[in-house]
Amino acid sequence: MTDLHRLSIRELSEGLKTAQFSSRELTEHYLKRIAQIDPKVKSYVTVTAEQALAEANAADAALKAGNAHALAGIPLAHKDIFCTQGIKTTAGSKMLDNFISPYDATVVAKAKAAGLVTLGKVNMDEFAMGSTSENSYVGATSNPWALDHVPGGSSGGSAAAVAADLAPIATGTDTGGSIRQPASFCGLTGLKPTYGRVSRFGMIAYASSLDQGGPMARSAEDCAYLMNVIAGHDAKDSTSINKEVDDYVANLNGTAVKGLRIGIPKQYFNVTGLDADVKARVEESLKKLEDMGAILVEIDLNMTEAYVPTYYLIAPAEASSNLSRFDGVRYGYRCENPVDLMDLYKRSRSEGFGAEVQRRILIGTYALSAGYYDAYYVKAQKVRRLIQQDFLKAFENVDVIAAPSAPTTAYKIGANLSPTEMYLGDIYTLAVNLAGLPAINAPVGFDKDSLPVGLQLIGNYWSESQLLSIVHQYQQNTDWHTKRAAIAEENA
Numbered sequence: 001m002t003d004l005h006r007l008s009i010r011e012l013s014e015g016l017k018t019a020q021f022s023s024r025e026l027t028e029h030y031l032k033r034i035a036q037i038d039p040k041v042k043s044y045v046t047v048t049a050e051q052a053l054a055e056a057n058a059a060d061a062a063l064k065a066g067n068a069h070a071l072a073g074i075p076l077a078h079k080d081i082f083c084t085q086g087i088k089t090t091a092g093s094k095m096l097d098n099f100i101s102p103y104d105a106t107v108v109a110k111a112k113a114a115g116l117v118t119l120g121k122v123n124m125d126e127f128a129m130g131s132t133s134e135n136s137y138v139g140a141t142s143n144p145w146a147l148d149h150v151p152g153g154s155s156g157g158s159a160a161a162v163a164a165d166l167a168p169i170a171t172g173t174d175t176g177g178s179i180r181q182p183a184s185f186c187g188l189t190g191l192k193p194t195y196g197r198v199s200r201f202g203m204i205a206y207a208s209s210l211d212q213g214g215p216m217a218r219s220a221e222d223c224a225y226l227m228n229v230i231a232g233h234d235a236k237d238s239t240s241i242n243k244e245v246d247d248y249v250a251n252l253n254g255t256a257v258k259g260l261r262i263g264i265p266k267q268y269f270n271v272t273g274l275d276a277d278v279k280a281r282v283e284e285s286l287k288k289l290e291d292m293g294a295i296l297v298e299i300d301l302n303m304t305e306a307y308v309p310t311y312y313l314i315a316p317a318e319a320s321s322n323l324s325r326f327d328g329v330r331y332g333y334r335c336e337n338p339v340d341l342m343d344l345y346k347r348s349r350s351e352g353f354g355a356e357v358q359r360r361i362l363i364g365t366y367a368l369s370a371g372y373y374d375a376y377y378v379k380a381q382k383v384r385r386l387i388q389q390d391f392l393k394a395f396e397n398v399d400v401i402a403a404p405s406a407p408t409t410a411y412k413i414g415a416n417l418s419p420t421e422m423y424l425g426d427i428y429t430l431a432v433n434l435a436g437l438p439a440i441n442a443p444v445g446f447d448k449d450s451l452p453v454g455l456q457l458i459g460n461y462w463s464e465s466q467l468l469s470i471v472h473q474y475q476q477n478t479d480w481h482t483k484r485a486a487i488a489e490e491n492a
């Protein structure tokens with residue numbers, strides 16, 4: 001079969017169960033595509049061909065024995081922020097270029113236990129700081145829809161790999177939009193779960209109170225399959241929540257949209273910098289949902305102006321603390337010939353971290369310093385609570401909230417936006433993490449340059465099943481999620 005990469009997760013699962021093809025054939029098919037097509041996309045940092053084939057053989061044996069998990073034998077790619085035992089985990093940083101984890105992240109362990117086959121590790125902005133994946137020390141990844149554009153970030157490698165059909169599904173992480181925004185830029189479905197739903201154990205920390213892992217895929221149904229594997233309580237992560245996990249696949253239904261109250265925040269659609277095509281596509285998708293039975297309700301989210309400054313204080317503050325462990329002594333990069341301990345710290349950190357990471361460590365350290373802690377950090381925490389309350393108030397009257405995932409489509413590689421311009425591009429995604437809410441991106445069309453546009457739906461806590469169902473029903477009634485970038489049409 002030459003078109004195995006066209007199959008959905010459900011089709012792959014059925015095909016493997018009924019022995020239409022083996023996991024070995026499927027894995028070889030993807031590895032061949034990666035070898036031929038990825039040099040143009042540059043989504044993978046590490047391809048684990050040998051291990052993948054061994055895992056595929058094991059999955060084939062389990063499938064034959066009839067005791068395989070629903071996803072056994074299906075390949076996936078992991079964002080290079082998830083620790084993988086025996087395989088390099090770089091988090092996109094020179095600091096970790098030589099880091100081989102002695103253990104698997106819980107997400108990785110769960111994927112392995114389900115029999116999923118790891119194709120490799122995919123590119124990302126250094127320590128997940130960025131919106132383009134250009135902050136990676138190995139260089140930029142291309143957007144499969146236009147190779148001179150970025151795939152978004154920080155989970156840009158995950159998005160590009162799936163959008164170029166170089167992996168059927170991928171893991172990502174979202175601290176301030178890093179699943180939703182690259183999904184939007186690459187025409188994919190991506191879910192940022194409620195904080196605490198997916199274990200952070202073994203996921204290299206950026207901002208611990210905001211970080212959350214989740215699935216990136218071609219459809220809501222595919223995301224649901226991966227959520228079934230990765231969600232759940234983990235005793236190794238003290239912020240993981242001990243709450244029953246839904247069966248996200250079984251819960252997908254065709255009745256989520258009828259009578260659904262979708263809040264449209266007035267403030268969101270008047271943001272300066274909101275691209276006219278993005279606005280038009282998002283509004284068309286909302287009209288479509290309305291035709292399917294949803295009720296659109298205008299709402300107020302009065303804290304909108306505070307999102308960017310609040311996030312860009314709290315996230316760097318936590319990052320400055322989390323990244324203090326990279327000191328040239330315990331982990332990763334160490335400078336050559338240090339003259340003394342101070343020189344070792346200084347040079348290891350200034351040579352090992354890229355410019356954006358250093359910028360954030362500086363901002364965070366400043367905000368946490370004795371003289372400024374109350375004025376900045378404590379203030380930001382108070383505003384964070386107000387942002388959460390703003391959402392909870394809105395959810396008294398609506399079921400979900402609609403927004404673009406990003407004000408624009410994908411930027412050109414090397415566009416060289418100033419840090420402030422770049423941060424402002426995160427306006428629609430940051431508040432969800434500050435409040436700990438779940439949200440999903442769904443592809444809803446293209447701009448004038450044929451670049452994908454995404455609709456974001458924000459739900460109340462633990463509404464992952466509902467969000468997946470809404471998008472699933474939308475996808476049963478539209479075909480945006482079936483469109484493929486030209487490069488994905490190439491046969492290896």
Ligand code: GLN
Nearest residue numbers: 128129130175176177178
């Ligand atoms: N773009 C945001 C940042 O740079 C979000 C990144 C993320 O979600 N990891 O912090």
